[in-house]
Amino acid sequence: MNAGDPVAASGAPDDRSTVELDVRNLGPPKPLQKTLEATADLADDEVLVQFNDRAPQHLYPKLDDRGLSHDTVETDDATVTVIWRES
Template structure:
C-alpha cells in the first residue's frame, strides 16, 4: 500500500494473502492460473498487482521487475485489463506470455523462453 495525497494508505499489496502464502509461494489460485498457460509450473513465482495503476505505470513496473528477476522466474501480473501495449515489448525481450481472465482481474503470466 502507499499513501495518497491525503496521507491515507490505499492500493493493493503485492503479497496479498489470498494469492501468496507467508513465504511468498504461490497459492492454489495462482498455481491454477499458471496451469492454464504454457508457463513452467515448477518455476519460482513472483506476483505483481498493477490493477489500481493508470497507464503507463503497469507497463513500466512490469518491465523493470522483469529486468531484475532471474530468467527461470515466472511473473504473474494482475491487471484490470489485458496489457496490449506490453505484449510486443515482451516478445522483443524474449518472453512468452499468456493472459487469462480471472473473476476480478486479467492475469498475465510471463516467463522467459
C-alpha cells in the same frame, strides 16, 4: 486448465517460483513501466504473474522484443498475464 491457478492455466512452466505484481489500481503508463522493471530482474527459474484490470495490449510487443514468453488468462477478478523466459 485450472482457472484457479493462472500459471497452470497458462502455457508457462509450472515448476518455477512465482513473482506476483498487482497493477490493477495503477493508471497508465505505470502498469507497463512496473512490469518491464520486474521482467528485467526476472531469473530463469521464475515466472512473473501480473494482475491487471485489462489485457495489457501495449506490453505484449515489448515482451516479444525482449524474447520473453507470455500468456494471458482471465479470472473472476483480474486479467492475469504470466511472463517467463524459455529455458
